[in-house]
Amino acid sequence: MPPVSGGVIHSLPHPAFGPMTHIIRAANPGDADALSAVSARTFALACSDGTPLHDIDAYIATELAGERFLEHMADPSKTIFVAEEQGVCGYSMLCQETTPEELRAWHSLELRRLYVVPERHGSGIADSLMERAVSLAKERQSECLWLGVSGNNHRAIRFYSKHGFSIAGTFHFPLGQIIYEGLLLSRTMDPDNSFKQMPLRVGTTATPP
Numbered sequence: 001m002p003p004v005s006g007g008v009i010h011s012l013p014h015p016a017f018g019p020m021t022h023i024i025r026a027a028n029p030g031d032a033d034a035l036s037a038v039s040a041r042t043f044a045l046a047c048s049d050g051t052p053l054h055d056i057d058a059y060i061a062t063e064l065a066g067e068r069f070l071e072h073m074a075d076p077s078k079t080i081f082v083a084e085e086q087g088v089c090g091y092s093m094l095c096q097e098t099t100p101e102e103l104r105a106w107h108s109l110e111l112r113r114l115y116v117v118p119e120r121h122g123s124g125i126a127d128s129l130m131e132r133a134v135s136l137a138k139e140r141q142s143e144c145l146w147l148g149v150s151g152n153n154h155r156a157i158r159f160y161s162k163h164g165f166s167i168a169g170t171f172h173f174p175l176g177q178i179i180y181e182g183l184l185l186s187r188t189m190d191p192d193n194s195f196k197q198m199p200l201r202v203g204t205t206a207t208p209p
């Protein structure tokens with residue numbers, strides 16, 4: 001997969017400090033600990049209701065540790081974009097590893113993570129990260145972008161809906177001893193070739209494996 005480079009500068013208002021500028025750029029190894037810290041502050045918000053705290057903490061300590069980010073950065077199937085505004089305040093991770101059954105007919109790219117620190121929700125930083133994810137998908141000639149989201153993550157579902165995503169199926173992900181079912185969302189890169197629109201529904205179930 002070709003490397004990504006360069007950064008894009010965006011200026012947005014901040015409620016306390018007035019106009020603020022953030023940059024979206026490719027991650028480098030020096031970002032690993034900051035990406036881990038952002039993840040630790042945001043991961044619980046992305047989890048299904050009722051997820052045991054000890055499972056969340058264990059996932060943060062292992063899968064969201066700085067060393068894991070170094071591994072992701074060394075993996076050519078993954079791309080991480082950093083949002084920086086007086087320090088790292090968000091990131092996205094895109095992967096070309098698997099394609100869900102529902103999307104096999106498409107050349108697709110997964111948006112595996114999109115995390116922004118809570119105090120910058122609603123600031124437009126997530127929009128900038130999404131914009132960069134969409135441009136990467138287009139650079140890679142992907143026909144669609146997809147992701148899995150908890151059905152109770154209403155804020156994220158609304159955000160993805162604003163960015164043209166609709167439901168393509170269900171999505172399963174293990175955490176601790178539980179396999180959670182969430183929503184599989186996708187959007188096409190071609191506005192004239194939209195997926196059949198389905199009304200976004202909410203709700204998720206957790207079942208023992």
Ligand SMILES: CC(C)(COP(=O)(O)OP(=O)(O)OC[C@H]1O[C@@H](n2cnc3c(N)ncnc32)[C@H](O)[C@@H]1OP(=O)(O)O)[C@@H](O)C(=O)NCCC(=O)NCCS
Nearest residue numbers: 042045046114115116121122123126149154155156158159
């Ligand atoms: C998901 C995320 C990246 C979105 O970024 P954001 O800056 O919060 O998104 P926005 O504010 O632009 O959009 C959120 C929308 O949800 C709406 N919203 C907020 N709470 C809501 C709720 N409980 N129910 C429904 N909609 C809600 C907001 O009003 C906004 O819609 P609007 O622009 O029409 O008013 C960010 O919230 C985040 O990092 N969350 C934690 C990590 C996470 O869940 N990541 C996604 C994992 S799949």
